[in-house]
Amino acid sequence: xxxxxxxxxxxxxxxxxxxxxxxxxxxxxxxxxxxxxxxxxxxxxxxxxxxxxxxxxxxxxxxxxxxxxxxxxxxxxxxxxxxxxxxxxxxxxxxxxxxxxxxxxxxxxxxxxxxxxxxxxxxxxxxxxxxxxxxxxxxxxxxxxxxxxxxxxxxxxxxxxxxxxxxxxxxxxxxxxxxxxxxxxxxxxxxxxxxxxxxxxxxxxxxxxxxxxxxxxxxxxxxxxxxxxxxxxxxxxxxxxxxxxxxxxxxxxxxxxxxxxxxxxxxxxxxxxxxxxxxxxxxxxxxxxxxxxxxxxxxxxxxxxxxxxxxxxxxxxxxxxxxxxxxxxxxxxxxxxxxxxxxxxxxxxxxxxxxxxxxxxxxxxxxxxxxxxxxxxxxxxxxxxxxxxxxxxxxxxxxxxxxxxxxx
Amino acid sequence: xxxxxxxxxxxxxxxxxxxxxxxxxxxxxxxxxxxxxxxxxxxxxxxxxxxxxxxxxxxxxxxxxxxxxxxxxxxxxxxxxxxxxxxxxxxxxxxxxxxxxxxxxxxxxxxxxxxxxxxxxxxxxxxxxxxxx
Numbered sequence: 038x039x040x041x042x043x044x045x046x047x048x049x050x051x052x053x054x055x056x057x058x059x060x061x062x063x064x065x066x067x068x069x070x071x072x073x074x075x076x077x078x079x080x081x082x083x084x085x086x087x088x089x090x091x092x093x094x095x096x097x098x099x100x101x102x103x104x105x106x107x108x109x110x111x112x113x114x115x116x117x118x119x120x121x122x123x124x125x126x127x128x129x130x131x132x133x134x135x136x137x138x139x140x141x142x143x144x145x146x147x148x149x150x151x152x153x154x155x156x157x158x159x160x161x162x163x164x165x166x167x168x169x170x171x172x173x174x175x176x177x178x179x180x181x182x183x184x185x186x187x188x189x190x191x192x193x194x195x196x197x198x199x200x201x202x203x204x205x206x207x208x209x210x211x212x213x214x215x216x217x218x219x220x221x222x223x224x225x226x227x228x229x230x231x232x233x234x235x236x237x238x239x240x241x242x243x244x245x246x247x248x249x250x251x252x253x254x255x256x257x258x259x260x261x262x263x264x265x266x267x268x269x270x271x272x273x274x275x276x277x278x279x280x281x282x283x284x285x286x287x288x289x290x291x292x293x294x295x296x297x298x299x300x301x302x303x304x305x306x307x308x309x310x311x312x313x314x315x316x317x318x319x320x321x322x323x324x325x326x327x328x329x330x331x332x333x334x335x336x337x338x339x340x341x342x343x344x345x346x347x348x349x350x351x352x353x354x355x356x357x358x359x360x361x362x363x364x365x366x367x368x369x370x371x372x373x374x375x376x377x378x379x380x381x382x383x384x385x386x387x388x389x390x391x392x393x394x395x396x397x398x399x400x401x402x403x404x405x406x407x408x409x410x411x412x413x414x415x416x417x418x419x420x421x422x423x424x425x426x427x428x429x430x431x432x433x434x435x436x437x438x439x440x441x442x443x444x445x
Numbered sequence: 446x447x448x449x450x451x452x453x454x455x456x457x458x459x460x461x462x463x464x465x466x467x468x469x470x471x472x473x474x475x476x477x478x479x480x481x482x483x484x485x486x487x488x489x490x491x492x493x494x495x496x497x498x499x500x501x502x503x504x505x506x507x508x509x510x511x512x513x514x515x516x517x518x519x520x521x522x523x524x525x526x527x528x529x530x531x532x533x534x535x536x537x538x539x540x541x542x543x544x545x546x547x548x549x550x551x552x553x554x555x556x557x558x559x560x561x562x563x564x565x566x567x568x569x570x571x572x573x574x575x576x577x578x
């Protein structure tokens with residue numbers, strides 16, 4: 038079976054979903070097993086159309102749920118194919134059981150997660166509840182802030198995940214609607230460049246190697262389970278970042294676009310900085326520039342590009358000299374501090390850095406984070422930096438109607 | 446994974462087990478006793494203690510029809526060159542399907558208590574049942 042190549046313009050106007058679908062076509066994914074859910078549906082729909090139109094050689098499996106979708110991916114990956122799918126929110130939640138299977142079985146599946154809030158109340162818009170739900174599942178988590186990055190990070194994800202030193206599944210996150218349905222100029226790779234960058238899929242212990250039969254998905258009890266989990270954690274802690282750096286470097290050579298495990302904007306001389314994920318990073322960078330120009334506040338932004346494994350040492354380096362940090366969490370922590378706050382506190386507590394750390398909960402269910410909100414946040418952080426201690430409660434809700442919500 | 450002293454860095458990733466030591470060819474045509482099973486393969490593990498009753502084979506009545514061999518869900522009927530040899534008691538779990546499908550009269554396989562002596566069982570084998578007219 039042969040497939041046709043697609044002629045792309047140097048710059049195409051794509052939304053995040055179409056960009057991801059194009060990436061799945063260009064790396065010639067063998068199997069997509071999928072169940073539709075807003076706002077991620079156009080990714081797998083896009084792959085299915087490319088397949089039907091003869092632009093990809095593969096298999097599209099329509100299944101009865103997201104649990105079945107990821108189960109299909111696991112089977113196809115164990116059989117020895119290049120495998121990907123996409124989901125959001127409730128569908129992601131239904132996948133959780135199988136996410137742990139995929140990572141424990143060391144299957145390099147790529148899951149595009151178009152971030153969306155978790156019900157109840159039901160909501161189709163973007164927040165990071167689903168991304169946070171996946172953070173202990175043993176997957177690598179890449180985060181994109183715009184359609185270009187959703188496209189680029191798919192190639193990075195396949196290259197890193199499928200490396201035999203790594204062999205771990207990876208998620209590529211993009212914000213629901215804000216990225217997934219916002220059309221922007223996307224610089225493309227030609228089909229040959231894209232496929233050449235990721236390379237041919239190299240199977241490992243695949244079930245279709247009939248001369249070397251293997252059993253996947255075995256049961257282990259107290260005698261072996263711990264060793265397998267330890268091995269997986271060790272590889273996440275030690276092997277993934279060097280491979281991501283290699284892939285980022287190779288990608289920069291190919292395209293000129295430079296990615297970093299932790300993205301730093303104006304942090305060199307920054308007195309205050311926010312730490313954020315997703316589209317909010319871009320808004321925050323714009324506001325930080327304005328704070329510098331209009332308010333004389335040395336503001337910076339730290340964008341998390343790789344959420345898992347958690348880039349502890351990279352962030353420790355990035356926050357050097359910053360006096361006040363605001364952790365921006367776009368997920369209801371439901372009775373705790375936000376995840377970014379806790380992770381940053383974990384870095385600060387044993388370091389020589391003495392940054393004042395506070396937590397902002399914002400944007401739930403797609404609520405806008407406006408420039409005015411961010412200006413307020415930067416001003417509060419400046420007050421914290423000047424005082425050398427928190428001048429606000431440690432956790433505040435931003436942009437919610439009703440009496441102010443603040444804790445601790 | 447028979448060796449319980451191995452550390453986390455000493456095995457292949459992915460909670461994956463190999464059925465055989467080294468590559469295999471024509472496995473369907475290789476009798477079990479000649480296969481190079483790995484220590485991880487369940488062939489080396491006995492599940493005999495799952496059984497309460499065991500099937501005993503009486504070759505006097507067997508017509509080598511292979512029904513028991515086909516129907517056994519655990520590949521525990523040993524047959525070579527289409528001749529029924531007996532039961533693999535390391536893997537038989539005592540489900541009695543072989544007895545159920547045996548077409549001879551009397552049956553060539555019958556269930557007995559686990560502790561039953563084979564010679565005594567065969568000595569007490571039932572007579573042919575006459576068809577009711």
